[in-house]
Amino acid sequence: MTGARRGATDTFEETLDLYGAFPRLSDYQVRALEQHGERVHTAPGEVLFREGDDYSCFWVVLEGKVATYSDYGSDEEMQIAVHGAGRFLGELGVLTGQAAFLTAVACEPAELLRVPVDELRKLVTQDPVLGDLVLRAYLARRSILLEVGAGLRIVGSCFSPDTRRLREFAARNRLPHRWIDLEEDQEAEALLNALGVSPQETPVVIWRGSVLRNPSNAELARVIGLPSKVPHWADCDLLVVGTGPAGLAASVYGASEGLRTMTFDAIATGGQAGTSPRIENYLGFPTGISGSELAERATLQAEKFGAHLHLAAEAVGLEYRDGHHVVLFDDGSAVSGHALLIASGARYRKLHVARLDEFEGHSVHYAATHVEAHTCIGDPVVVVGGGNSAGQSSLFLARHASLVHLLIRHEDLGRDMSRYLVNEIERDPQIHVMRCTEVRELVGEHGVLNAVVAQNTRTGERWRLAARALFVFIGARPHTQWLGDQIALDDHAFVLTGPAAANASNGGWDTGREALPLETSRPGVFAAGDVRAGSVKRLASAVGEGSMAVRLVHEHLEKSAHWQIHAAVNA
Numbered sequence: 043m044t045g046a047r048r049g050a051t052d053t054f055e056e057t058l059d060l061y062g063a064f065p066r067l068s069d070y071q072v073r074a075l076e077q078h079g080e081r082v083h084t085a086p087g088e089v090l091f092r093e094g095d096d097y098s099c100f101w102v103v104l105e106g107k108v109a110t111y112s113d114y115g116s117d118e119e120m121q122i123a124v125h126g127a128g129r130f131l132g133e134l135g136v137l138t139g140q141a142a143f144l145t146a147v148a149c150e151p152a153e154l155l156r157v158p159v160d161e162l163r164k165l166v167t168q169d170p171v172l173g174d175l176v177l178r179a180y181l182a183r184r185s186i187l188l189e190v191g192a193g194l195r196i197v198g199s200c201f202s203p204d205t206r207r208l209r210e211f212a213a214r215n216r217l218p219h220r221w222i223d224l225e226e227d228q229e230a231e232a233l234l235n236a237l238g239v240s241p242q243e244t245p246v247v248i249w250r251g252s253v254l255r256n257p258s259n260a261e262l263a264r265v266i267g268l269p270s271k272v273p274h275w276a277d278c279d280l281l282v283v284g285t286g287p288a289g290l291a292a293s294v295y296g297a298s299e300g301l302r303t304m305t306f307d308a309i310a311t312g313g314q315a316g317t318s319p320r321i322e323n324y325l326g327f328p329t330g331i332s333g334s335e336l337a338e339r340a341t342l343q344a345e346k347f348g349a350h351l352h353l354a355a356e357a358v359g360l361e362y363r364d365g366h367h368v369v370l371f372d373d374g375s376a377v378s379g380h381a382l383l384i385a386s387g388a389r390y391r392k393l394h395v396a397r398l399d400e401f402e403g404h405s406v407h408y409a410a411t412h413v414e415a416h417t418c419i420g421d422p423v424v425v426v427g428g429g430n431s432a433g434q435s436s437l438f439l440a441r442h443a444s445l446v447h448l449l450i451r452h453e454d455l456g457r458d459m460s461r462y463l464v465n466e467i468e469r470d471p472q473i474h475v476m477r478c479t480e481v482r483e484l485v486g487e488h489g490v491l492n493a494v495v496a497q498n499t500r501t502g503e504r505w506r507l508a509a510r511a512l513f514v515f516i517g518a519r520p521h522t523q524w525l526g527d528q529i530a531l532d533d534h535a536f537v538l539t540g541p542a543a544a545n546a547s548n549g550g551w552d553t554g555r556e557a558l559p560l561e562t563s564r565p566g567v568f569a570a571g572d573v574r575a576g577s578v579k580r581l582a583s584a585v586g587e588g589s590m591a592v593r594l595v596h597e598h599l600e601k602s603a604h605w606q607i608h609a610a611v612n613a
Contacts, residue, residue, distance in 0.1 A: 062178050062179060062182050063123075063179055063182035063183045063186060064123060064125070064129055064179065065129075065175055065178075065179055066127075066128035066129055067102060067128050067129070067130060067172075067175070071171075071172055071175075072102060072104070072128070072155065074165070074169070074172070075100075075102060075155060075157050075162075075165070076155060078157050078158070078161040078162075078165065079100075079102075079155050079156050079157035079158070079161070080155070080156055081104065081153060081154070081155055081156075082153070082154055082155075082156050083151070083152070083153050083154075084106075084108075084148040084151070084152045084153075084154060085148065085151060086148055086149065086150050086151060087147060087148065088147070088148045089114075089145060089146070089147050090108065090131065090146040090147070090148070090154075091131075091142050091144075091145065091146050092114070092142065092145045092250075093112070093113075093114065093141075093142055093143060093144060093145050093193075093250060094141050094142065094249065094250035095141065095142045096139075096141060096142075096267065097132060097135055097136045097139075097141075097142055097159050098158070098159055099156045099157060099158060099159060100130065100131075100132065100136060100156075100157040100158075100159055100161075100162040101130060101131040101132065101146065101154050101155070101156060101157075102128075102129070102130045102131075102154060102155040102157070103125050103126060103127055103128065103129050103130070103131070103152060103153075103154055104127060104152075104153040104154060104155055105127055105152060105153040106126075106127075106148065106149070106150050106151055106152025106153060106154075107124050107125065107126050107148075107149040107150055107152065108124070108125045108131060108146055108147065108148050108149060108152060108154070109121055109122075109123070109124045109125070109146070109147050109149050110122045110123050110124075110125070110131065110144045110145065110146050110147075111144065111145045111146075111147065112143070112144060112145075112187070112190065112192035112193070112218075113192070114145035114147065115145075120190065120192065122144060122186065122187075122190070122192070124149060130176070130179075131146050132144075132146075132180070132183075133180050133183040133184055133187065134180040134181060134183065134184040134216075134338070135267065136159060136162070136180065137163065137166070137176070137177070137180060137342055138267075138338075138341070138342065138345075139267055139269070140217075140266055140267040140268060141265075141266050141267040143187055143192055143193045143218045144187070144192070162176075163346075167346050177339070177342070181335055181338065181339075184216060184218070184338075187218035188216060188218050188412060189412070191218070191219070191220035192218040192220075193217060193218030193219045193220070193249075194212060194217060194218065194219035194220070194247055194248065194249050194266075195219070195220055195222060195247070195248035195249075196208050196209055196212065196219055196220070196221045196222065196245060196246075196247055196248075197221075197222045197224065197230060197233065197234065197239075197244055197245060197246050197247075197248065198221075198222075198223075198224060198244040198245025198246070199223070199224045199225055199241075199244065199245075200223050200224075200225050200226075200403075200404045200489070201225070201403075201404060201488075201489050202244065202245055203403065204245050204256050205221075205244070205245040206403035206404075207259070208245055208247065208257070208259075208262065209221055209413060210309070210409075210413075211259045211262060211263075211309060211310070211354070212262075212413075213411050213412070213413040214309050214310035214312070214316065214317070214409075214411075215263075215268060215309075215310040215311075215353065216334050216338065217266060221413075224241060224244060234246075237253050239253060239255070243255050243256070244256070247262060247265075249265060249266075258354070259308075259309065259353075259354040260354040260355070260373065262354075263353055263354040268353050268354070269350070269351055269352050269353060277302075277366075277378070277379075277380075278302045278303065278304045278377070278378070278379040278380070279296070279301040279302045279303065279379060279380050279381065279595075279599065280292070280296045280301045280302070280303045280304070280379060280380070280381050280382075280383065280592070280595055281304055281306075281367060281369060281377060281378070281379030281381070281382045281383070282296070282303065282304070282305040282306070282382075282383045282385055283305075283306055283307075283357045283369060283382070283383070283384055283385060283386050283524075284305075284306075284307060284313065284383075284384070284385035284386040284387050284521075284571070284573070285305055285306075285307040285310070285311040285312065285313065285337070285341075285351065285353075285385075286312065286313020286314065286315060286316070286385060286387045286571055286572070286584060287312075287313060287315050287336075287340075287571065287581050287584040287585045287588065288313075288383075288385040288387075288570040288571030288572075288584040288585065288587050288588035288591075289305055289307070289313070289383065289385035289387075289570075289571070289588060290305075290311060290312075290337065290340040290341065290344060290585075290588065291340070291584070291585040291586075291587075291588030291589045292305075292383050292385065292570065292588040292589065292591050292592055293305045293340075293344035293349040293351065293588075294340060294343050294344045294347060294349070294589075295588070295589045295592040296349065296592045296595070297344055297347035297348045297349035298347040299592060299596070301592070301595070301596075302348075303344075303348070303349040303350070304349070304350045304352070304377060304379065305344070305349055305350070305351045305352070306351075306352050306353075306355040306357060306369070306371070306377070307351075307352075307353050307355065308353075308354065308355065308356035308357070309353070309354070310337075310353060311337040311338070311340070311341045311351065311353070312333055312334060312336070312337030313337075313387045313571070313572075314387060314388070314389075314390075314431065314572070315333040315336065315337070315581050315584075316333045316334050316336075316337040317333055317334075317409035317410070317411055317431075318332065318333035318431065318434050318435075319332055319333070319410060319411065319434055319435065319437075319438035320332055320434055320437070320438060321333055321336065321434070321581060322462060323460055323462060324336070324581055324582060325582060334411075355371050355372075355373075356371060356372040356524075357369050357370070357371060357372075357386065357524045358370050358371060358372050358524050359524060359526060360382075360524065360525050360526065360528045360529070361376075361528070362528070362564065363378065365380075365602075366378035366379065366380065367379055367380075367381070367382040367564075367566060367567055369382070380566070380599060380602065381566050381567070381568070381595045381598060381599060382566065382567045382568070383567075383568045383569070383570060383588075383591050383595070384522075384525070384529070384537055384562065384567065384568065384569040384570075384573055384574075385569070385570050385571045385573065385588065386520075386521040386522065386524070386573050387520075387521055387571060387572045387573055388518035388519055388520045388521060388572040388573060389408070389518070389519045389521060390408045390427075390431075390514055390515055390516060390517065390518070390519070391514075391516050391517035391518065391519050392514065393426065393481055393514055393516070395481050395482065395483065395484060396483065396484070397484050398484065400484075400489055401484055401486060401489055401490075401491050401512070404417075404489045404490065404491075405486065405489065405490060405491030405510070405511050405512060406484075406491070406511070406512045406513075406514065407511060407512070407513050407514070408513075408514055408515070409435075410425075410434075410435035410438055410439055410513055414511065414513070415438065415439060415441075415442040415443075416442070417510070417511060418439075418442065418443050418510040418511040419442050419443070420442075420443070420444055421443055421444055421509075421510030421511070422443060422444050422445040422446075422447070422507070422508050422509050422510060423439055423443045423445075423446055423447070423509055423510060423511045423512070423513060424446075424447045424449060424481070424494045424496075424507055424509045424511075424512045424513070425439065425446055425447065425448045425449065425512075425513045425515070426449045426481060426512070426513070426514050426515065426516055427449075427450070427513075427514065427515030427516050428450035428451065428452065428455065428457065428458045428459060429458045429459060429515060429579070430458075430459055430460055430463060430580075431515040432448065432450075432459070432513075432515040433448075433459045433460070433463035433464070433466075433467055434463065435513055435515060436448045436467060436470075436473050437463070437466055437467065437470065437473070439513070440470050440472035440473050441472075443472070443510075443511075444472075445472060445474060446472055446473045446474065447474050447476055447494075447496075447507050447509070448467065448473055448474065448475045448476065449476050449479045449480065449481065449496060450475070450476070450477055450478075450479070451478065451479070451480060451499070452477065452478060453477050453478055454477075455467070455468075455475060455477070476496065476498075476505075478498055478499050478500045479496050479497065479498050479499065480496065480497060480499055481494055481495070481496055481512070482495045482496060482497045482504065483495035484512070485506070491509055491510060491511060491512060492508070492509070492510075493506050493507060493508050493509055494506075494507045494509045494512055495507075518572060518579065519535075520534070520535050520536045520537070520572070520573045521573060522535050522536070522537060522573060525537075528564065529562050529563055529564060529567065529569075530543050530546035530547060530562065530563035531575075532575045534575075536573065536574060536575035536576075536577075537562055537569040537573050537574050537575060538562065538563060538575050539557070539559065539560050539561060539562055539568070539569050539574055539575065539576075540557050540558070540559050540560070540561065541556065541557060542575070543557055543561065543562045543563040544556070544557040544561075544563065546563055547563040547564075551563065551565070553565050555601075558594045558597060558598065559590075559594065560574070560587060560590060560591050560594055561594065561598070565598065566598050566602065568591045568594060568595065570584065570587035570588050570590070570591045571584040571587055571588065572584065574587070
């Protein structure tokens with residue numbers, strides 16, 4: 043999909059509206075909003091807000107027309123849409139607090155309704171019809187901006203680890219951006235020269251005419267408006283590390299039940315589920331939902347109840363001080379809480395194959411989002427794994443790649459994969475399932491994959507499979523390094539909970555009560571989701587554990603002397 047220049051017909055806008063991105067408010071909704079805003083008049087060419095601005099107002103067009111642009115005023119200016127009477131402006135940042143990725147300009151004399159953003163955020167929680175209309179439109183508009191390459195420019199080599207880091211951070215947080223590859227884009231060198239940047243200084247991020255030289259994730263987050271600064275708040279009730287389904291569920295339920303809740307993640311909300319292109323078996327979404335959209339909805343829901351979410355905040359240690367559980371972060375800060383939920387999830391394991399590191403980031407991937415898919419359009423790819431993530435990714439990649447080879451180690455595709463995915467894969471002519479097959483060799487030069495050598499483990503037969511990319515979804519490696527020796531783990535580094543945790547505490551469990559079901563070897567510290575030993579690796583179970591953990595946190599706090607003193611002081 044490409045944008046339209048000024049003067050374009052309505053065809054592009056009508057195409058975009060298939061996303062439900064441009065609904066019109068009813069007369070009743072406009073009148074309700076008028077109770078909280080004011081009417082203003084604009085002249086042709088007047089700018090309402092620019093890319094990079096903080097959204098302070100929610101704009102509704104009453105009369106006239108307003109156009110929205112990406113890269114307004116530059117050589118790459120792109121008209122996204124023209125809004126007439128009854129339509130509203132903005133996109134997801136209006137609700138999340140991120141900076142604007144669009145510029146809005148009056149096309150002709152217009153009358154608009156200006157509603158303060160804080161008022162809008164209250165209204166969408168009080169009026170579910172209005173809230174659903176606005177949220178759906180804003181989610182769709184964010185998807186459009188991602189597809190057309192609006193927003194940030196990331197310039198760097200495909201072989202640079204920092205380029206990969208920035209691209210992953212932008213993709214995982216659904217930040218509209220475009221990557222300019224120094225290795226393949228002929229205009230990249232001219233662009234760097236114009237900016238006064240040498241290739242050695244890359245990667246760089248270009249935003250609103252400013253150049254950020256190899257920014258950290260936290261620096262980029264602050265520029266865009268993502269909540270990244272770790273506060274020094276020493277008396278929160280519930281501290282959550284990880285924003286996968288379990289962590290987000292705990293944030294929603296904890297905040298909604300009155301707990302002062304703070305939640306942290308090193309990269310983005312959603313965890314592994316956030317990288318799933320399509321989830322079709324989650325309760326309540328009969329037509330399916332992407333993992334990123336589910337994460338965005340859950341994030342807005344948690345913040346609605348008062349939870350504080352902070353990204354680009356990597357936990358590096360855990361301590362216990364004066365009755366508080368203290369989490370240490372990579373920027374040197376520390377945050378403490380009366381109870382802690384470990385929901386830091388798991389990562390996919392790496393293949394034991396030579397030259398893997400050489401191809402990682404450019405040709406070997408552990409997620410299948412639009413970013414990875416765009417690197418292999420029209421080319422064959424190989425997917426390794428027999429679980430739901432591998433199945434969902436294979437179906438998604440089949441819409442972009444010329445052929446998908448799906449390699450599983452055993453005979454039965456349905457052993458670890460949901461039946462609905464098995465049925466869809468078996469019907470898809472673009473997917474070639476190779477059973478009892480493992481990767482033996484990677485073929486390519488200079489970090490660019492050309493082929494994968496695979497072997498049938500029963501017959502010994504080998505094949506050379508042409509492949510532009512390799513996607514790996516095997517096993518789970520828990521993210522527990524930051525816990526050190528503070529919490530008991532099993533032999534595979536998953537967090538022990540319940541009686542097993544109490545028994546593994548080496549006499550440290552002296553509370554006079556049994557360990558609660560999700561409680562770890564330290565009283566008041568709980569674990570949920572993929573990081574927990576014995577967990578069911580499914581989205582619904584992670585959400586269930588996250589919500590269940592909040593109930594257990596309440597039970598723990600009610601018996602805690604520190605909590606009772608805190609509650610009395612703050613009553």
